[in-house]
Amino acid sequence: MKKILLISLLFSACSHKSNNSDAVVKARAKEQTVMSENKYPGIDFASKKDLACGMPLSAGVDDTAHYGGKIYGFCSTECKDTFLKDPAKYLAKK
Ligand SMILES: [Zn+2]
Structure with missing residues (x-):
């Protein structure tokens, strides 16, 4: 029992x-x-938006790129790649 x-x-x-x-x-x-x-907390991005597509980084950062001693955030790896193909073009747009 x-x-x-x-x-x-x-x-x-x-x-x-x-x-x-x-x-x-x-x-x-x-x-x-x-x-x-918020994949990259505490990182000071050089731009508040994804320079490739223009999306604000507050909506989400999925990838980052270092360029000219600064860190840029991107919503996707595709956007980062687009930026890195011609960074000067996107930085001029700012
Ligand atoms: Zn993007």
């Missing part, structure tokens, strides 16, 4: 644990979303 009680306790402990890990996974996914919005 005692053994059965123990097993049912273990079972309920397990099912409780799996519910918790579900919540942890959801919390982590949320955390990652927040992190991707």
Whole structure:
């Protein structure tokens, strides 16, 4: 009788644990979303916007480029590549 009680306790402990890990996974996914919005905290970008497409960096920075001793942020690697192909052109636009 005692053994059965123990097993049912273990079972309920397990099912409780799996519910918790579900919540942890959801919390982590949320955390990652927040992190991707602010991938480079504390970096002083030379421009407040993505020079290739003109999007404000506050909307999210996915890649950065160093040019002329300054750091520029971009919404995507594609934008960074576009900028790096002809940085002078985009800097002149500013
Ligand atoms: Zn962009």
